[in-house]
Amino acid sequence: MDDGNSVTTKLLTLLNVSATRIGKRKRPQDDFVPSEKLNKRKSITFAETPTEKSNEDAMDVEKDAYEPSVNISTDEQEGGADHETISSSDGYESHFGVNPSSLSEASRTSVQSRSWANSRVKVGKLGSAIVSVPSNSEASTSAISSNVDILDNLKIPFATRQSKQSKNQIELQNDILAALATRKDLYITSAPLTTKRVTRESIALHALNHVTKKRRRVLKNNERLTRAAKADPDAPPPEDVQDQGFTRPTVLILLPFRSSALDWFRAITSHTSPPAYQIENQSRFLSEYGLPAGAVDKLVTAEPGIYPADHVDTFKGNVDDNFRIGIKMTRKTVKMFADFYGCDIILASPLGLRRSIEKEKNADYLTSIELLVVDQMDSLTMQNWEHVKFVMSYMNKLPKESHDTDFSRIKPWYLDGHAAFLRQSILLSAYETAETRALFNTTLKNVAGKIRTEKSWSPIEVPAGIDQNFIHFDCVSAVDEPEKRFHHFTTQLLPAILKSAVQSTNTIIFVPSSFDFIRVHNYFRKAAGVSFTVLSEYSTNQDISRARQAFFKTEKSFLLVSERFHFYKRYKIRGSRNIIFYGPPDHPQYFTEFLSFPFLDDGVEAADVTCRVLFSKYDRMRLERIVGTEGAIGLIKSS
Template sequence: MDNGNSVTTKLLTLLNVSATKIGKRKRTYEDHFVPSSKLNKRKSASFAIADEPVQSEGVEDANQGGKPDVDVDMDPVTVEGGKKDVEGDENATEGFEKHFGNDPAILTEASRTTVDSRSWKITNEKLGSLGSAKVSKVESSEATASSLPSPDILDRLKVPLKDRQAKSSPQITQLQNELLSVLSTRRDLYSTHTPLETRQSAREAIALHALNHVTKKRRRILKNNERLAHASKSSPDKLPEDVQDQGFTRPSVLILLPFRSSAMNWFHALTSHTPSPSYQVENQSRFLSEYGLPAGAVDKLATAEQGVYPPDHVDTFRGNVDDNFRIGVKMTRKSVKMFTEFYSCDVVLASPLGLRRSIDKEKHADYLSSIEILIIDQMETLTMQNWDHVKFVLSHVNQLPKESHDTDFSRIKSWYLDGHASYLRQTIALTAYETPETRALYNSLTNISGKIRTEKIYPPAPVPEGINQALVHFDCTSPQDEPDKRFHHFTTQVLPALLKSAVQSTNTIVFIPSSFDFIRVHNWFRQQSGVEFTILSEYSTNQEISRARQAFFKGTKSFLLVSERFHFYKRYKIRGIRNLVFYAPPSYPQFFTEYLSYPFLDDGVEGSDVTCKVLYSKFDWLKLERIVGTEAGLELIKGV
């Protein structure tokens, strides 16, 4: 069965199930309904048993006091033959309707074939403060990224932004405006080098774009509700048919994040566009309590003196770093409602682990079926967690739902019914650096409006002078064979040379980026007789860490195997190093700089006393350019 027939079969099944339900009612956008009492049911206790995944956060607070959860404070709307829309935002809605309307002209068989076959037309363009970028588009695309439109933000939402920008630096204002212009093209954006100093400003701009999207979608639905109500009174036999304005379920924005502290950052970004007293934030105290640090806890990163911990480490791990969470957020004209039940919310803030546990328990992810904007922040951190969780969640986005959830199928946009939602979904991905996993995710995107990947020319990573650095290349023609080829070269060429040297066979650290490689190398060392070694991994206890560091510093252990995840999570400074071997280039360029600086923690160490070897193949390009620089990296790769 081909894909089209499969989609039709699933859709007919949904329709049949929906039609056979007794007492079936059609869902309108402002209806309050709870399709599943199990999904997102809040536990009475604050903490779940380790083997029991935490469920819905917020069903109790979604409908306080028994009041119906109806958006009575929504935007005024235009009724056919009635008054003009009070805000007069027709121009600001044009781009939204062209891309997310019921029958977008860009959604053709030819455009779908182009993105499915990855036959993009790729150009190099300059995007202002966002820098250089590779812009991929189908041949029929109209505007280029160089001719970016003005941000199509609704007038009501512009005011808080302009007020804050008046107090910001011109650089921040320019960045946010240019970012909003790029996002207004509805192209996917893959920002490959998000600086720490502009990260929150970028989040605020993206949050505004998401809020703008939710508001426009909501206003279109309410407008059609009014049209239908008006027509049913005046001409019951001639109801308008062009009212397809919804997806299968309400949530239209999904934000994937690594930690609860990240959700806190996005909460502040979203609410920065909904200032008091005009807006109310419902359940704010509960959110701050559950997503902040527990009462009485002290954040050592926030209270430490400047310079004790690297800035990127402080930014990543400050606050609540629990990685199992999910929360629904409902946005109305005058309120932000936290802990809203998933099928009644507009925005889902979640970690990949949190969503995976929910999907595994409920056996479906219907609330992800109608996502129109997907935001993935701190992708570099997600790769240090478990990237399989990310892939699992994304495999469930924009899939046909398994249940009807009281959906009014007469209001669903045609491209949802055709199974083409992924061709129109806009993905916004932010990372501090690229990895093969994040690049593969970008390559898999199928937005027919196109996609943008920013680029950066990296300078060489700074290292102390005088250190003898050797880049050791090994031949490999296939990425599938690369792990075996690397291990073979390391165990037959690199290590024997180290063991033969009286100087390099002691005080030697082996830094291993991949967890799979770390386990493999660790097992190999265990099988060698006469080689004294110890390890530091992300699973090492505090006692094991202390014992390993002391043994290595005193010289009772000649080799110390360190996993990259250990350094990512702990960031310990290690003394006693004289020789460094990087099993592969580190993901973070600052890790390379830090480890080459650690020998100089000891007194009397000169650069000539330290050696460094980096094992690499042509498949390490993304990592290699960050430590040797883009230009030198190109020469190295061309030379092999």
């Protein structure tokens, strides 16, 4: 085992705890009391518990898939569309089954040493992509699967909905599903607004398919165990029934805001609509994750063009960033607000999960995540990326408690501590940052491989005639980059600006990094010797109003603006003539917006406006979204 003695010790402790519980590790005959025989085509029912009441008049309720005493009739097992046979050759079984074909010592070693074989391919509507597979493995280098193994009861309604969509949308969804069917990680690095909904729906379908296949495998094995116990009570149970993880949740979707969770709820329930499914606690979910009754969303109701489209999409609805919710999937129900250890899908913000983990000092519900989705990564970088890293550090670890787990049903690779090598991760972002690329490069360990889409950026449009100057500073190491940037700014760029009577007033200094912003702010406060004011993500409405007025009336010569402030507020700032970018913004549209602010004032000509951009070779991803991919390469090479 990779973790050596520590993993062995933890696992033996859990096994000993589990072995002391009735019905664990041993299966006496009494453990296999079958449910009451049900009529053909009826779902499984079970006794009412204090926490979950049955409602047989409204819907069929399925017994928890993790209880071995379930009895499923032959008619239910083989006759209906809801019990299609899961072939051992399909993508789910080959990757998440008992003996995954891609999991070997050689593939794990390659992943641990970051030894990947890379190839550039075209992935349909996803465009150009780099496919990476472990160099010492037999993993397929294909970026798409020839067989999209979606179950018919999900695929047929999906095809019906697709018939109402455009050809481009259908092709994009099919290409995404074909890529996900390979069980490789998928990182979409530039997801446009126009494709967000269809992308969510295709990924939600893949997640539901995963949950459904796992549940059916568990239920089939439950039936086998029940039949074996009836046939020969003294015989040992079948050995090949490993079908579970340490805990039930298998899908985790990380999101920035409650409104994002509402979007994903709609994507999931688009595949589980009535009468085939009933949604429990839907009203409560809509009230807690939507806006209060009678509230008006000014972003949605404003005239088109008042607010940028990406800002409206990000901040519409409920933007609380502290939440977590479990969703339990059964044969005919989608239950919202399910207990975390009894749910299949978790929708959460990184902050919400972190607070939960720190409060409970336990993250065992993340031990068996097989499908991870991180959506709107560009927004998550503007919140607190440390929360994302914190959550990722708890993924697929050995649990601290047994949680009444039947260890004889756990897949061997869970017991070996290899779950992280099989987890499929799906990352979605409007653009790449150093943080998101680092997550992809260093944290994802899928032995099936990973796919990262590429985009060739075109130069962004800016008002013609502006004096633009991209200023390079030398930097050998990324570790030294913040220090080198600050040194060049304070010793060369800023002194040159202060010598100019024109450029030393009406000047905005835009700072992308929060850490850099604090440093620059302290420098202006202590050493710059000029009048300035500040707009940061921590500014109150009163602070914002005072700062904007003082800058517009030239009472303050400099205005320091953090990128996070602009991300959250998106104000138009009047009175500027000179814009200094301490570093290129992450969001390319911010560059255009700041260069357009001087023209909010009457009588301003392009020749009156100057722009200075400080950059190093480590700003390549930011630069290419502004000056284009070729332009960024040219700037860095020429410098």
